[in-house]
Amino acid sequence: MARDPRLPDLRNFERIVFFTGAGMSAESGVPTYRGKGGIWKEYEPQRYACQAAFDRDPEAVWEFHNYRRGLVGACEPNAGHRLIAQAEATLPHVTVVTQNIDGLHQLAGSERVYELHGSLWWVRCGSERRFSRAVPFDAQRPDGKWWRPDIVWFGDSLKSEVVTKAIDAITRCDLLVSIGTSAVVYPAAQMPLLAQQNGATLVEINPDETPVSKAYDICIRGTAGEVLTALCAGLDEAPAVS
Numbered sequence: 001m002a003r004d005p006r007l008p009d010l011r012n013f014e015r016i017v018f019f020t021g022a023g024m025s026a027e028s029g030v031p032t033y034r035g036k037g038g039i040w041k042e043y044e045p046q047r048y049a050c051q052a053a054f055d056r057d058p059e060a061v062w063e064f065h066n067y068r069r070g071l072v073g074a075c076e077p078n079a080g081h082r083l084i085a086q087a088e089a090t091l092p093h094v095t096v097v098t099q100n101i102d103g104l105h106q107l108a109g110s111e112r113v114y115e116l117h118g119s120l121w122w123v124r125c126g127s128e129r130r131f132s133r134a135v136p137f138d139a140q141r142p143d144g145k146w147w148r149p150d151i152v153w154f155g156d157s158l159k160s161e162v163v164t165k166a167i168d169a170i171t172r173c174d175l176l177v178s179i180g181t182s183a184v185v186y187p188a189a190q191m192p193l194l195a196q197q198n199g200a201t202l203v204e205i206n207p208d209e210t211p212v213s214k215a216y217d218i219c220i221r222g223t224a225g226e227v228l229t230a231l232c233a234g235l236d237e238a239p240a241v242s
């Protein structure tokens, strides 16, 4: 893809936030939630992704999550994930704030990642937490209790410590690049706009318009992989200006 002249030069910014949604991982083969082939078209969240469903039927909820662990576990980070990790390694200060639960940013090498909606690979029970990429995950414990996916389900609150760190990064950045989110799930949908308080430049990368597109300075209608390739071109060649 020819470089869109509206794309900023990443080297001109001191603090960059990449704010990502399911479209970021689409090119890895992870289905999005909405639109064609979206997960919520096939699986009702009220039956598989809320606390009431888990309380009612933990086995069914785990069947769904084990299916997702299998599917996502077979996927690898795509070029876009790797370019963002490279940006973090090359530029002064890069943060990823993601709604994704797939862990692909970390697998690609990103280190400063805040997962607003939790992770498919962490489970919790009371105050205990455990990381496991086992598929299927054996969720019933010897004491009869169930491990619960440490995911922010519908109706749950976001974790305050994660939100605090994400908002700190967003309000202090001078460039925010939103990639592949439909911007319909709150409070995440509104968070990128907080970057305007600092006079940051806001860029949206998405093949489609979203409800918040009009608030962005630059909207690039393309896929994560192609636009990030153009946006990050040359990062491996020259060191960042510090």
Ligand code: OAD
Binding pocket: 020, 021, 022, 023, 024, 026, 027, 032, 033, 034, 035, 038, 099, 100, 101, 117, 151, 152, 153, 154, 179, 180, 181, 182, 183, 184, 185, 205, 206, 207, 208, 210, 222, 223, 224, 225
């Ligand atoms: P959605 O499935 O709602 O939206 C995916 C977005 O990605 C859409 O706007 C698509 O146009 C765009 N898209 C698709 N392919 C793309 C590509 N190759 N490159 C760039 N963009 C592409 O996913 P989210 O906005 O992430 O919550 O959904 C938000 C939350 O809703 C998720 O975190 C999830 C879900 O319920 C939880 O699981 C807690």
